[in-house]
Amino acid sequence: MDPERYALENLAIWLGVGVERFRSLLTGEQLRELYASLVVQPIPPHERLLRRLLQPVMGSCPPGLRRVVTGILKQARNLTVNRHGRPKLAAPRNENGLQRDAGIFTVKMSGSHRSLFSLPGGDKSAWPWRFKGKKPERLRECSAARLFLELKELLGVDGIDWGGARSVVCLTHDVDNLEGYRFIEQVTAMEERYAVRSSFNFLTGWEYQIDPELISHLGRAGYEVGLHGLTHDIALGFRGRQEIRRQITAAIEGLPMRAEGFRAPALAVSQELLSVLDELGFAYDSSLSVTSRYFRGVGICLPYRYPGLNLWEVPLAIQDDTLFRDLRLSEEEGFQVMKELVEQVQALGGVAVINAHPCIIRKRPGFYQKLLEYLGEEEEEIRCIPVGALVRYLEGCRLTKEGKMQNAK
Numbered sequence: 001m002d003p004e005r006y007a008l009e010n011l012a013i014w015l016g017v018g019v020e021r022f023r024s025l026l027t028g029e030q031l032r033e034l035y036a037s038l039v040v041q042p043i044p045p046h047e048r049l050l051r052r053l054l055q056p057v058m059g060s061c062p063p064g065l066r067r068v069v070t071g072i073l074k075q076a077r078n079l080t081v082n083r084h085g086r087p088k089l090a091a092p093r094n095e096n097g098l099q100r101d102a103g104i105f106t107v108k109m110s111g112s113h114r115s116l117f118s119l120p121g122g123d124k125s126a127w128p129w130r131f132k133g134k135k136p137e138r139l140r141e142c143s144a145a146r147l148f149l150e151l152k153e154l155l156g157v158d159g160i161d162w163g164g165a166r167s168v169v170c171l172t173h174d175v176d177n178l179e180g181y182r183f184i185e186q187v188t189a190m191e192e193r194y195a196v197r198s199s200f201n202f203l204t205g206w207e208y209q210i211d212p213e214l215i216s217h218l219g220r221a222g223y224e225v226g227l228h229g230l231t232h233d234i235a236l237g238f239r240g241r242q243e244i245r246r247q248i249t250a251a252i253e254g255l256p257m258r259a260e261g262f263r264a265p266a267l268a269v270s271q272e273l274l275s276v277l278d279e280l281g282f283a284y285d286s287s288l289s290v291t292s293r294y295f296r297g298v299g300i301c302l303p304y305r306y307p308g309l310n311l312w313e314v315p316l317a318i319q320d321d322t323l324f325r326d327l328r329l330s331e332e333e334g335f336q337v338m339k340e341l342v343e344q345v346q347a348l349g350g351v352a353v354i355n356a357h358p359c360i361i362r363k364r365p366g367f368y369q370k371l372l373e374y375l376g377e378e379e380e381e382i383r384c385i386p387v388g389a390l391v392r393y394l395e396g397c398r399l400t401k402e403g404k405m406q407n408a409k
């Protein structure tokens with residue numbers, strides 16, 4: 001596996017031009033840094049252990065408590081020890097004191113002040129690295145989004161063509177429990193009013209029995225049917241390869257339709273899990289985060305070919321539980337954050353993958369209604385399609401004689 005080649009190939013997809021247009025602008029170090037930011041980060045042993053210990057009791061917890069525990073677990077990745085030897089949670093920072101994954105947006109909370117999402121854009125003096133004229137300076141911190149934005153500007157290109165639109169929004173729904181499963185029809189009814197189609201990711205051996213009739217109805221109506229696992233195993237990716245394979249194979253067998261995509265429960269994703277997905281013929285994974293308050297994200301809201309595998313990674317931009325469970329926003333505030341995020345992704349020319357749990361939409365229908373309304377108003381600028389359809393679109397992109405990446409269809 002050649003890290004530089006993978007980084008270049010993905011940049012070519014994002015920029016929508018051939019590698020030879022920008023190869024000379026980049027150093028090997030930058031490419032290796034970009035590569036490192038796109039691959040899954042190693043998970044610290046304490047988080048692996050915590051998740052494995054807690055999984056057996058999760059099934060007996062009510063869904064609300066489960067969600068809280070999962071939220072705490074995500075923070076465990078960033079557990080460090082303070083100078084008194086007590087554990088503390090800290091945002092990952094590099095030696096310059098910058099948030100390591102400030103690639104696209106960060107969430108900061110202090111006291112009652114909530115500064116939400118900000119894209120590295122306007123104030124370039126704050127960027128940790130830049131090009132000198134056309135020669136790049138040594139890269140101190142890689143943020144894929146910054147690299148992409150700088151290259152776009154230098155080359156004077158718009159980036160990949162999303163079939164006429166400036167950006168893409170993929171709505172996804174992880175069906176975590178019975179409450180969520182029972183609310184699927186209401187979610188599709190809301191989406192149909194705005195001619196929107198989304199992806200539903202199912203668990204096949206958990207609290208609900210999958211009705212084959214529902215699955216075929218979703219498929220016929222243009223929704224994507226994806227997998228979220230067998231049980232909601234919050235340690236799935238951190239188990240042995242055989243166990244990961246056993247669970248996912250069983251999950252596939254429990255689904256009456258072939259799934260192209262996967263989202264790991266509680267985002268328990270690892271290199272091992274991704275390679276099993278590849279082996280089992282999945283087209284994409286959507287378990288890596290663009291950014292996170294607690295751990296380093298991939299730093300770019302654009303799909304990429306996962307290095308060394310025949311698998312796309314379509315990183316997850318935001319989940320509704322971040323807005324309502326972690327930040328405790330109102331429906332209106334939650335919608336405003338979501339809208340701002342979509343606008344930022346639009347300015348970048350990227351893909352915003354949103355996870356809206358049906359069980360959360362049920363309690364906050366106004367929020368989701370507003371989001372759909374907004375996407376409906378922006379339909380000329382923003383393509384709203386299921387992740388699987390986006391991946392097929394990307395698969396169909398080829399470099400034309402004029403050196404532009406285009407989907408011929």
Ligand SMILES: [Zn+2]
Nearest residue numbers: 174176265266
């Ligand atoms: Zn889930």
